[in-house]
Amino acid sequence: MPHLLLKDLPRYECLLEAAKEFPDLDPSAAEAFLHLLRTGDEAFGVTERHFAAHHISQGRFGVLMLLWRGAQPRMGAAAADGIGCGPRTPAELAEAAGVTRATMTGLIDTLERDGFVRREPDPSDRRMLLVQLTAKADKFLRGFMPGHFRSVAAVMDTLGEGERKTLVRLLVKIQRQVSALKAGDPSAESSAAR
Amino acid sequence: MPHLLLKDLPRYECLLEAAKEFPDLDPSAAEAFLHLLRTGDEAFGVTERHFAAHHISQGRFGVLMLLWRGAQPRMGAAAADGIGCGPRTPAELAEAAGVTRATMTGLIDTLERDGFVRREPDPSDRRMLLVQLTAKADKFLRGFMPGHFRSVAAVMDTLGEGERKTLVRLLVKIQRQVSALKAGDPSAESSAAR
DNA sequence: GGCTGACCGTTAGCTTCCTAATCATTCCCG
C-alpha cells in the first residue's frame, strides 16, 4: 500500500463537530475527499497483491505498459514513419509516466537487470537511448495481464454499468476541477472563500 | 505525488480494442478503475502542495492528527478514566495509521527531531513509550488546518451535495467489495470468472 | 520462583519515489 492513511475514517458526526471549531471545514466535502483517497488506496491494494505475486511493482509495470503500447504495430494512418508509436527514450517514458527522469533511470535499471528491457544508443542523437522491450517481457506480460484484468474486474464487479458511468462522470468532474486549481484558475476556488 | 500513474489514461475505444485480445478485460470496469486511481492521486496532489508549503508530509501529518484527536478533552461519558482518548504509544499509532511499527518509529524520529512530539516512558509498563504532542505542534496545526480544509473544499467544490452523496455511496460500495475480496469471499469474484 | 511465550520499540537493509548537481551532446546564434 502506498501511503499512510487513517484506517478508520472520522465519522460524519465528528466532522460536523469539528466544523464548529474550524469554519473552513466543509463536512460533506471532507467526507467525500477522505473516501476518495481511501477507496483509491484500497482498490490499488487489490492489484498490488497480484503484482507482488509476480514479483513486479506498480512502477515497473507502468513502464512495461508504456513500452508495450508503443510496440504494438499500428494499423492506422501513420504506421510507416513510426509517428505515435509511443515513448521510447527514458525522458519520454518519464514524461508519459509522470515521474522524474531520475526516477525513470532507476526503474529502467532494475528492469534491465531483470532482463525485461534493453538500452540501446539512438543512432541519430548520441545523447539519447532507446529502450526496447525484450521477448521475456512480452512473454511475462501475456501471462500477467489476464490476472490483472480479472483483479480490476473483481473490484468493479459490485457496480452495475450505470453506476460505473456515474462514478466516472463524477471523477472526471473532480479531475477537471483539480486541473483548474493547478492552473490557478480563481473561479475554481472554494465557494467558502468567495 | 505518490506513485507512478499513466498521465494519459487509455481512451475507451482503446480498451474496447484491447478487450478483443484479452477476454478477461472488462472495458467499463477498467475505465472506472483507472479513473478512480487517477482522481485519487490528483486530489491527493492538491493537498500535498499545501503540505509541502508547510514542510510537512502526509505521513507525518497523519500522526499529528491521530495524536491531536486523542488529545482533545472528551466531553462524553468515559471522560475520567481516559478510555477512548486515542492512540498514545507507537504501536497504537502504527495500528491506527495502517503502517508498520518500524515505519512509525521512523516517523516519530523525524517528528521528535523537528520538535513536534516527545517520547516519554510509560510509568506502568517499561516496554512502552507514550508519545506526546508539544505546544509547537498544537500551534502548527492551528495554523495549518484551515488552509488544508480549504484545499479539500476547493477540490470538492465542483460537486453539489447530491453528487457528493452519490460519490460516497459508490465509493463505499467499492470499499465493501475490496474488503470481501481481501477476506477471500468467493461470491465477491468477478462475474466473468463464474 | 523461574521458564516460555508474547509483545514493545528499534535497527538494518531493501524499494521507489524525490531534488539538485554533474557531464556529454546537440542546437542556435552571432
Place this chain on the structure above:
DNA sequence: CGGGAATGATTAGGAAGCTAACGGTCAGCC
C-alpha cells in the same frame, strides 16, 4: 565556425514505506 544555452541521462543523497530480526519487558503457567 565557435561558444553559450538547452536537452539527455546519470549520480548522490534524502524521505517514507516495507520485512526480518533483535534485545528488553511482562505475564502466565508449571
